[in-house]
Amino acid sequence: MTSKNKYAIGVDxxxxxxxxxxVTSTGRILKKISIRTxxxxxxxxxxxxxxxxxxxLIASSSYKISGIGIGCPGVVTPGKGIVEDPPNxxxxxxxxxxxxxxxxxxTRVYVDNDANAAAIGELTFGSGKKYRSFIMITLGTGVGGxxxxxxxxxxxxxxxxxxxxxxxxxxxxxxxxxxxxxxxEAYAGNQYLRSRVRKQLKKQSESKLWKLINNDLxxxxxxxxxGAAELGDAFAKSVIDQLGFQLxxxxxxxxxxxxxxxxxxxxxxxxxxxxxxxxxxKTISRRVMAPIRPRVRVLPAKLKNDAxxxxxSALVFHHx
Amino acid sequence: MTSKNKYAIGVDxxxxxxxxxxVTSTGRILKKISIRTxxxxxxxxxxxxxxxxxxxLIASSSYKISGIGIGCPGVVTPGKGIVEDPPNxxxxxxxxxxxxxxxxxxTRVYVDNDANAAAIGELTFGSGKKYRSFIMITLGTGVGGxxxxxxxxxxxxxxxxxxxxxxxxxxxxxxxxxxxxxxxEAYAGNQYLRSRVRKQLKKQSESKLWKLINNDLxxxxxxxxxGAAELGDAFAKSVIDQLGFQLxxxxxxxxxxxxxxxxxxxxxxxxxxxxxxxxxxKTISRRVMAPIRPRVRVLPAKLKNDAxxxxxSALVFHHx
Numbered sequence: 001m002t003s004k005n006k007y008a009i010g011v012d013x014x015x016x017x018x019x020x021x022x023v024t025s026t027g028r029i030l031k032k033i034s035i036r037t038x039x040x041x042x043x044x045x046x047x048x049x050x051x052x053x054x055x056x057l058i059a060s061s062s063y064k065i066s067g068i069g070i071g072c073p074g075v076v077t078p079g080k081g082i083v084e085d086p087p088n089x090x091x092x093x094x095x096x097x098x099x100x101x102x103x104x105x106x107t108r109v110y111v112d113n114d115a116n117a118a119a120i121g122e123l124t125f126g127s128g129k130k131y132r133s134f135i136m137i138t139l140g141t142g143v144g145g146x147x148x149x150x151x152x153x154x155x156x157x158x159x160x161x162x163x164x165x166x167x168x169x170x171x172x173x174x175x176x177x178x179x180x181x182x183x184x185e186a187y188a189g190n191q192y193l194r195s196r197v198r199k200q201l202k203k204q205s206e207s208k209l210w211k212l213i214n215n216d217l218x219x220x221x222x223x224x225x226x227g228a229a230e231l232g233d234a235f236a237k238s239v240i241d242q243l244g245f246q247l248x249x250x251x252x253x254x255x256x257x258x259x260x261x262x263x264x265x266x267x268x269x270x271x272x273x274x275x276x277x278x279x280x281x282k283t284i285s286r287r288v289m290a291p292i293r294p295r296v297r298v299l300p301a302k303l304k305n306d307a308x309x310x311x312x313s314a315l316v317f318h319h320x
Numbered sequence: 321m322t323s324k325n326k327y328a329i330g331v332d333x334x335x336x337x338x339x340x341x342x343v344t345s346t347g348r349i350l351k352k353i354s355i356r357t358x359x360x361x362x363x364x365x366x367x368x369x370x371x372x373x374x375x376x377l378i379a380s381s382s383y384k385i386s387g388i389g390i391g392c393p394g395v396v397t398p399g400k401g402i403v404e405d406p407p408n409x410x411x412x413x414x415x416x417x418x419x420x421x422x423x424x425x426x427t428r429v430y431v432d433n434d435a436n437a438a439a440i441g442e443l444t445f446g447s448g449k450k451y452r453s454f455i456m457i458t459l460g461t462g463v464g465g466x467x468x469x470x471x472x473x474x475x476x477x478x479x480x481x482x483x484x485x486x487x488x489x490x491x492x493x494x495x496x497x498x499x500x501x502x503x504x505e506a507y508a509g510n511q512y513l514r515s516r517v518r519k520q521l522k523k524q525s526e527s528k529l530w531k532l533i534n535n536d537l538x539x540x541x542x543x544x545x546x547g548a549a550e551l552g553d554a555f556a557k558s559v560i561d562q563l564g565f566q567l568x569x570x571x572x573x574x575x576x577x578x579x580x581x582x583x584x585x586x587x588x589x590x591x592x593x594x595x596x597x598x599x600x601x602k603t604i605s606r607r608v609m610a611p612i613r614p615r616v617r618v619l620p621a622k623l624k625n626d627a628x629x630x631x632x633s634a635l636v637f638h639h640x
Contacts, residue, residue, distance in 0.1 A: 075611050084611070133477050147577070156579020157453050160611050163576040168607070169491050170502075171569040180572060180607040249491040252500060254577065256486040257467070259476020287488070287500040291395050291404070291480050 007063040008316035009054055012114065012308030013046075013072040015039055015088040020053040021306065022063055023313035027125030029306055031061055042091035047100055054105060067108040068101060069315030071117030071308055078155035081111035110315035114308060115162060116153045118266060118301075119146025120318050121311030126302030127264045134262035135254060136301070137164050137247075139269035143185040149260065165189070167250045187246040188269065194220050197239055208233035222269050229275060240272045244279020251280065251298075252287035261292050266301025273300075327383040328636035329374060332434065332628030333366075333392040335359055335408040340373040341626065342383055343633035347445030349626055351381055362411035367420055374425060387428040388421060389635030391437030391628055398475035401431035430635035434628065435482060436473045438586060438621075439466025440638050441631030446622030447584045454582035455574060456621070457484050457567075459589035463505040469580065485509070487570045507566040508589065514540050517559055528553035542589050549595065560592045564599020571600065571618075572607035581612050586621025593620075 007030070012019040014037060021032035035053050038045050054068065074086030081098020102109040112120070119136035122128035128136065132151055138144040145164025147154040155161055165185035166178050173182020174192065186192050198217045201209060209228040213219035228236035247265075255261050263280070270276070281298045288296060303310050327350070332339040334357060341352035355373050358365050374388065394406030401418020422429040432440070439456035442448035448456065452471055458464040465484025467474040475481055485505035486498050493502020494512065506512050518537045521529060529548040533539035548556035567585075575581050583600070590596070601618045608616060623630050 145577075154578075157581065158579055158611070158615070160609065161577065161579035163609060166576040166609055167573040168569060169488065171489050171566070178609050246491070249488060253487040253573070256483040257465075257481065257574065257577070258474075259478055259481035261477065289480065289483060289486055289498050291478070295478075 007065050008313040009057060009065055009068045010309040010311070010313030010316075011050060011053070011068065011070040012117075012306075012312050013037065013050065013070060014114075014308070015073065018046075018049055018053055019306070019309050020050075020057055021309035021313070022057055022061060022065070023310055025317050027121075027303070027310050027314070029309060030063065031057060032306065032309060033057060039089045043089070043095045046089070047095070047097065050097075050101065051104055054101070058105075065107060067110065067316035067319070068105060069117065069312040070097060070101070070109065070111045071114040071312040071315070072097070072111065073114055075158070075160045076111050076113050076116075078159045081109060083111060084159075108316070108319070110319055112153065112315055113146075113159070113162070114311070115144030116146040116155075117311035117315055118144065118303075118307055119148050119153060119162075119264075119311075121303050121307060121314045122264050122266070122301055123148055123151065124314035124317050125310060127299045128262075131262045131297075133260045134264055135164065135251075135258075135260055136264045136266065138301075138307075139188055139190075139265065139267035141190045143183075143188050144267075147258070147260070149258075164250070164254070167253060169246060169249045169253075184246060184250045188243055190222065190269065193222065193239075193243070193269065197225060200239070201235070204235040207235040209236055222271065226272055229272070237275065240275045241279045243269070243272070244276045245283045247276075248280040248283025249287060252284045255284065255288045255292050255296065259292065261288075261295040262297045262299070264299050264301050266303065266307060270300055327385050328633040329377060329385055329388045330629040330631070330633030330636075331370060331373070331388065331390040332437075332626075332632050333357065333370065333390060334434075334628070335393065338366075338369055338373055339626070339629050340370075340377055341629040341633065342377055342381060342385070343630055345637050347441075347623070347630050347634070349629060350383065351377060352626065352629060353377060359409045363409070363415045366409065367415070367417065370417075370421065371424055374421070378425075385427060387430065387636035387639070388425060389437065389632040390417060390421070390429065390431045391434040391632040391635070392417070392431065393434055395478070395480045396431050396433050396436075398479045401429060403431060404479075428636070428639070430639055432473065432635055433466075433479070433482070434631070435464030436466040436475075437631035437635055438464065438623070438627055439468050439473060439482075439584075439631075441623050441627060441634045442584050442586070442621055443468055443471065444634035444637050445630060447619045448582075451582045451617075453580045454584055455484065455571075455578075455580055456584045456586065458621075458627075459508055459510075459585065459587035461510045463503075463508050464587075467578070467580070469578075484570070484574070487573060489566060489569045489573075504566060504570045508563055510542065510589065513542065513559075513563070513589070517545060520559070521555070524555040527555040529556050542591065546592055549592070557595065560595045561599045563589070563592070564596045565603045568600040568603025569607060572604045575604065575608045575612050575616065579612065581608075581615040582617045582619070584619050584621050586623065586627060590620055 143165030
């Protein structure tokens with residue numbers, strides 16, 4: 001790798017904040033900044049903000065940048081960098097971010113969905129390095145997914161592929177934001193999980209979780225569920241076990257369809273750690289078809305903080 | 321296309337019967353024969369039977385054959401033609417059918433899983449001709465699946481991909497032969513469907529189906545369910561509608577993961593026709609993520625009789 005491939009800018013475009021950083025080809029962040037997205041002001045303002053952020057990064061450093069990678073919500077046209085109607089970004093439709101940014105900075109620009117960028121981040125810098133194919137799942141407010149096949153993102157016909165969060169595991173299950181029922185996002189998405197645990201907790205007067213939330217149900221969070229589980233609380237442990245079962249059920253279906261058997265899991269809820277991962281593994285092994293069983297791997301994501309910036313920068317290194 | 325690409329032999333290796341035919345590059349069968357598989361006698365005997373069948377076809381005709389395609393049950397190593405432990409074939413493990421047949425007949429031999437061969441058949445001769453990507457589902461004793469992406473079969477890491485029948489739509493659903501629960505095969509597989517309808521019918525004393533089966537529950541079959549539905553029987557119609565809902569629920573998850581939105585459906589139960597297809601379409605449209613909705617197509621397979629022979633022969637034409 002020549003010196004010109006040593007540094008890239010990663011842009012993590014979120015609904016409220018844009019995080020930007022200069023990242024080395026080994027995934028180290030040398031400098032980072034964070035600015036407001038101002039999504040409510042429409043696409044032109046958002047792009048102006050991205051440009052201002054990149055300007056600031058470039059102005060304050062002397063690294064020779066070999067490209068810019070942008071991870072953003074919504075559907076991105078494969079290979080074109082056109083972002084289509086990202087959720088919570090009013091006034092978009094189709095915006096060719098790649099073209100605008102590339103013309104401005106005279107450098108190559110790669111744009112992909114943020115979940116796909118996270119997957120490329122793990123492929124380039126993280127737990128996916130040694131696998132040809134894997135599925136990356138980010139457990140956050142939503143459940144994001146990126147499918148890596150033969151070291152490349154699988155985008156599908158129009159760039160909308162990889163919505164692992166919207167595999168239904170129960171056609172009669174809880175209603176999901178997407179309009180369907182029983183999607184794993186409707187079990188594992190942060191808000192859904194909190195709300196379900198709040199309801200269940202009311203019948204668990206002995207649970208140690210009550211103390212951790214000071215008897216205030218609004219304080220239920222993945223963090224204190226984990227805290228209670230670590231104190232040995234049976235209810236909190238069952239919540240994590242159940243979540244692993246729900247995720248594992250969906251992953252088993254995925255294995256059967258894709259014959260991809262490596263799952264890399266990131267995002268806040270992945271912090272549940274070993275008990276969650278063990279439950280996922282156990283469920284997949286019981287439910288996947290026999291030939292795939294011995295190959296199943298469930299791994300934590302390696303990129304934690306700033307995974308968004310690193311993943312976005314990896315879009316550049318990936319296209320070296 | 322030169323004349324040497326005009327004819328291929330298609331071999332449909334089933335658990336009890338081997339069907340073989342000489343097929344033109346437009347999918348017409350010029351000659352066909354059918355012999356016993358004798359799977360119980362082990363792989364050597366099965367291969368001898370395949371060879372005898374091919375010999376017979378070649379001996380009795382003067383067509384110049386440009387290759388042999390074989391569709392068989394089980395997992396086939398992509399690009400290698402090695403067949404791994406097909407269900408109901410005792411004594412196998414890994415058998416390199418492609419190599420043996422190709423050495424014997426000095427011609428190219430392509431082997432793939434029968435569901436994948438069916439998909440290549442539709443791609444080459446049938447309803448898949450005008451699509452780059454689609455999913456083929458064969459509704460029979462089992463529920464077979466083949467995924468076509470960019471005009472090629474998606475095989476997955478080890479050739480086990482495409483098991484659409486083993487997407488679970490209810491983690492608490494009926495137990496499936498594969499060991500999991502709520503797989504669509506456990507709803508739509510012929511035996512599962514019959515057995516469910518038998519149970520439900522006991523509570524439906526008014527159903528016209530009773531007359532069509534001469535009050536003999538063992539006679540319940542897709543054919544007479546369809547017959548009753550065509551007579552306007554509400555129960556039989558609800559069975560078909562429900563089946564469409566079950567399949568549609570799984571297909572919506574598939575769309576969200578793969579961003580492939582064309583489904584081609586073959587096999588006996590596809591004979592339920594428009595009421596089944598309408599129910600599948602309606603369910604997918606309600607459950608799939610919004611960007612994919614306008615692109616959803618659910619089509620009947622074009623190859624009906626001898627789809628197995630034609631699909632197997634298409635493996636040859638596909639590799640021209």
